[in-house]
Amino acid sequence: MFRSHTNGELTLKNLNEEVTLSGWVQTIRDKGFMIWIDLRDRYGITQLVFDQDRSSAELMENAKKLGREFVIQVTGKVIERVSKNPNIPTGEIEILVEQLTVLNESQLPPFTIEDETDGGEELRMKYRYLDIRRAPVRDKLIFRHKMAQKVRNYLSDEGFIEVETPVLIKSTPEGARDFVVPSRMNPGQFYALPQSPQTFKQLLMVGGMDKYFQIVKCFRDEDLRADRQPEFTQIDCEMAFVEQEDVMNVFEGMTKTLIRDITGQEFGAFPRMTFADAMQKYGNDKPDIRFGMEFVELNDLVKGKDFKIFDEAELVVGINVEGCADYTRKQIDELVDWVKRPQIGASGMVWAKFQNDGVKTFSVNKFYNEKDLAKIIEKFEAKEGDLMLILSGNEHKVRTQLSALRMELGNRLGLRKGDVFAPLWVVDFPLLEFDEESGRYHAMHHPFTSPKPEDLHLLETDPGKARANAYDMVLNGNEIGGGSIRIFDKELQSRMFDLLGFTKEEAEAQFGFLMNAFKYGAPPHGGLAFGFDRLVAILDGNEVIRDYIAFPKNNSGRDVMIDAPAAIADEQLDELELKLNLKA
Numbered sequence: 111m112f113r114s115h116t117n118g119e120l121t122l123k124n125l126n127e128e129v130t131l132s133g134w135v136q137t138i139r140d141k142g143f144m145i146w147i148d149l150r151d152r153y154g155i156t157q158l159v160f161d162q163d164r165s166s167a168e169l170m171e172n173a174k175k176l177g178r179e180f181v182i183q184v185t186g187k188v189i190e191r192v193s194k195n196p197n198i199p200t201g202e203i204e205i206l207v208e209q210l211t212v213l214n215e216s217q218l219p220p221f222t223i224e225d226e227t228d229g230g231e232e233l234r235m236k237y238r239y240l241d242i243r244r245a246p247v248r249d250k251l252i253f254r255h256k257m258a259q260k261v262r263n264y265l266s267d268e269g270f271i272e273v274e275t276p277v278l279i280k281s282t283p284e285g286a287r288d289f290v291v292p293s294r295m296n297p298g299q300f301y302a303l304p305q306s307p308q309t310f311k312q313l314l315m316v317g318g319m320d321k322y323f324q325i326v327k328c329f330r331d332e333d334l335r336a337d338r339q340p341e342f343t344q345i346d347c348e349m350a351f352v353e354q355e356d357v358m359n360v361f362e363g364m365t366k367t368l369i370r371d372i373t374g375q376e377f378g379a380f381p382r383m384t385f386a387d388a389m390q391k392y393g394n395d396k397p398d399i400r401f402g403m404e405f406v407e408l409n410d411l412v413k414g415k416d417f418k419i420f421d422e423a424e425l426v427v428g429i430n431v432e433g434c435a436d437y438t439r440k441q442i443d444e445l446v447d448w449v450k451r452p453q454i455g456a457s458g459m460v461w462a463k464f465q466n467d468g469v470k471t472f473s474v475n476k477f478y479n480e481k482d483l484a485k486i487i488e489k490f491e492a493k494e495g496d497l498m499l500i501l502s503g504n505e506h507k508v509r510t511q512l513s514a515l516r517m518e519l520g521n522r523l524g525l526r527k528g529d530v531f532a533p534l535w536v537v538d539f540p541l542l543e544f545d546e547e548s549g550r551y552h553a554m555h556h557p558f559t560s561p562k563p564e565d566l567h568l569l570e571t572d573p574g575k576a577r578a579n580a581y582d583m584v585l586n587g588n589e590i591g592g593g594s595i596r597i598f599d600k601e602l603q604s605r606m607f608d609l610l611g612f613t614k615e616e617a618e619a620q621f622g623f624l625m626n627a628f629k630y631g632a633p634p635h636g637g638l639a640f641g642f643d644r645l646v647a648i649l650d651g652n653e654v655i656r657d658y659i660a661f662p663k664n665n666s667g668r669d670v671m672i673d674a675p676a677a678i679a680d681e682q683l684d685e686l687e688l689k690l691n692l693k694a
């Protein structure tokens with residue numbers, strides 16, 4: 111028997127018991143006549159003590175040979191500690207060791223394996239298995255496990271069946287590139303890894319499964335942005351005989367349950383916002399509504415006053431930053447520089463202050479009189495002590511820039527608190543998005559999303575204006591889930607492929623199987639998918655998804671621990687009948 115107890119469970123209640131423990135040596139304090147060791151496992155830490163007066167000379171000798179991260183087994187007696195540690199559950203006791211066995215030695219680890227570590231990101235990734243021994247990492251994985259269990263229980267109780275769908279498939283378009291896998295048995299042919307199980311879950315609906323879910327890996331070969339993972343996990347769902355409202359109800363219920371179980375916070379119905387409103391008020395289709403700073407449009411007040419920049423702008427729009435009128439010139443200049451960084455791309459910023467002493471100032475007061483400024487401040491609904499920041503330019507760009515500024519200020523002013531949850535639905539997304547580069551429409555969600563019935567006629571006249579039966583769940587400024595009611599009529603689906611610029615042959619080659627299935631009685635259906643990694647991170651008051659993945663890839667899509675991706679052997683290439691011909 112390796113252990114009678116774990117390292118997280120012994121307390122004063124166990125006083126004088128003989129116990130056996132196993133684990134890793136976290137720290138060693140050697141005073142010569144006394145040696146203390148913190149013994150660690152997944153469950154916690156228990157202090158061991160070796161004492162010259164109470165332990166044999168041989169035992170003292172052996173204890174002195176231990177090193178950090180040695181795996182050991184000890185037997186001894188639970189005794190009361192002289193100096194107690196109130197911060198850990200086992201902090202009132204220690205084990206007076208009688209027997210020590212070294213189960214395995216360890217090299218000196220490359221970084222300290224404690225809550226606070228000296229290891230940099232890349233080093234900890236390379237030795238991720240050591241990082242996982244640290245409580246902060248371990249706890250995140252345990253939290254993830256608990257969330258997955260809750261999701262499974264909730265959905266199973268709601269009548270959903272978990273069905274596994276294949277990983278070696280054909281392209282499912284979700285707007286990214288596919289990862290591909292060459293087929294040895296079919297030389298020259300490739301599988302694609304699923305960007306999502308979208309088409310399969312729709313086929314499950316045709317198959318009559320009625321309610322499907324899966325906690326499933328998806329793969330997208332995207333240019334890596336910070337905190338994107340090329341493989342990630344979705345809670346993927348689909349339901350038959352439903353309307354948008356039915357889908358939203360189930361998953362709003364699921365999200366409420368998760369938040370309630372974690373925080374005790376109860377939510378009523380989640381607020382809903384149309385895509386158009388979200389863009390207008392927040393410049394963003396995933397607004398963080400934990401704080402205000404809604405956009406205030408100023409075109410009608412600022413144009414025609416000889417201020418060329420505003421006169422030439424498509425949109426002049428600003429935010430009111432409460433309580434920041436005391437920003438110094440230097441602080442404001444720094445914000446101006448911030449919005450002018452290439453990542454944001456504003457050409458400048460205008461500001462107005464309603465000072466605490468009642469004085470109103472405007473950075474472009476050359477062009478505007480007191481009355482003009484009073485009107486502007488009134489439109490902002492600013493109070494004494496507020497600072498107003500104003501951007502101008504091309505409508506789409508300026509909204510995006512102001513949205514970034516709003517989020518930055520939200521961060522700087524501490525308005526984005528990890529333990530406050532502000533969920534909402536964003537609805538009525540456009541069906542299509544015009545891509546200037548390729549000169550054609552793309553599906554905003556994916557090609558299987560149905561247009562709103564009342565907008566169907568727009569497909570002929572003004573497709574860009576048609577709205578979709580699509581919805582996103584947004585939590586604290588992150589899209590955590592999204593879905594749609596699907597097209598289930600093969601005529602409409604083929605019209606959709608048409609609009610998206612597929613030829614009949616291309617549509618047939620890529621999606622013939624789905625269109626064919628639709629010939630055999632496809633029920634009305636719809637669903638959604640949550641990004642599980644992100645959901646878990648946010649629910650844990652965090653935003654870094656990598657921390658919640660046991661073995662994540664780094665920012666260049668590499669697994670630095672196993673060193674992948676990597677070249678393959680010539681024999682493997684031969685078997686695949688592939689020849690490398692890399693462009694320089």
Ligand code: ASP
Binds near residue numbers: 284
């Ligand atoms: N397959 C979609 C996605 O991955 C979700 C859905 O429409 O259900 O975003």
